[in-house]
Amino acid sequence: MTSGATPLGLGVLASGRGSNLQAILDACARPGFPARVVVVISDRERAQALERARAAGVEARFINPKDFADREAFDLALVREFTARQVGLVCSAGFMRILSPVFVRAFAGRVVGVHPALLPAFPGLHAQRQALAYGVRVAGATVHFVDDGVDTGPIILQASVPVHPDDTEETLSARILLEEHRLYPDAIRLFAEGRLTIAGRKVLIR
Numbered sequence: 450m451t452s453g454a455t456p457l458g459l460g461v462l463a464s465g466r467g468s469n470l471q472a473i474l475d476a477c478a479r480p481g482f483p484a485r486v487v488v489v490i491s492d493r494e495r496a497q498a499l500e501r502a503r504a505a506g507v508e509a510r511f512i513n514p515k516d517f518a519d520r521e522a523f524d525l526a527l528v529r530e531f532t533a534r535q536v537g538l539v540c541s542a543g544f545m546r547i548l549s550p551v552f553v554r555a556f557a558g559r560v561v562g563v564h565p566a567l568l569p570a571f572p573g574l575h576a577q578r579q580a581l582a583y584g585v586r587v588a589g590a591t592v593h594f595v596d597d598g599v600d601t602g603p604i605i606l607q608a609s610v611p612v613h614p615d616d617t618e619e620t621l622s623a624r625i626l627l628e629e630h631r632l633y634p635d636a637i638r639l640f641a642e643g644r645l646t647i648a649g650r651k652v653l654i655r
């Protein structure tokens with residue numbers, strides 16, 4: 450970011466612990482980082498992510514999916530909240546709901562997510578457990594644009610980690626998580642600096 454430029458406004462979606470949110474908040478606090486979190490929204494009232502947002506002085510909102518007739522109605526409420534705050538990039542960070550096409554269309558090319566596997570391997574839930582069960586020797590993390598599918602959007606950044614013979618789901622998850630925390634702010638910086646172009650399945654980085 451050139452000095453004086455307005456930082457990109459981030460809207461973060463999180464359902465739980467919020468360690469990726471924390472990595473994003475920490476990055477945004479660094480001088481010169483070209484983005485800042487304007488709101489964190491959770492579908493779970495007691496999500497630790499909401500506490501992390503408040504501790505960082507960021508607006509934290511619980512939106513109860515049960516208050517809406519269906520998934521689209523809930524997602525439209527999310528669209529309204531983000532639009533009202535001029536959010537330029539939505540970051541899904543441990544958000545345990547699939548975003549519907551109405552949301553993805555409203556923020557086309559402006560939604561990113563993190564997944565604890567080297568996509569396209571092991572999409573969906575329990576990626577680390579899937580990797581261990583499959584017997585892979587290398588696992589990793591992916592930050593990608595979000596599309597209508599489950600972990601199918603164009604890949605922005607990936608990092609690999611070794612799988613050790615004595616790994617458990619917990620030890621492997623912890624090793625991957627460190628990479629998620631590194632990659633996510635890097636990808637946000639690239640987006641905020643206007644250096645990412647989606648070309649079909651590929652993301653070009655300038």
Ligand code: GRF
Nearest residue numbers: 466467468469543563564565
């Ligand atoms: C991360 O591993 C993320 O990739 C996965 O769920 C975990 C969320 O962790 N989808 P946190 O809430 O960011 O700590």
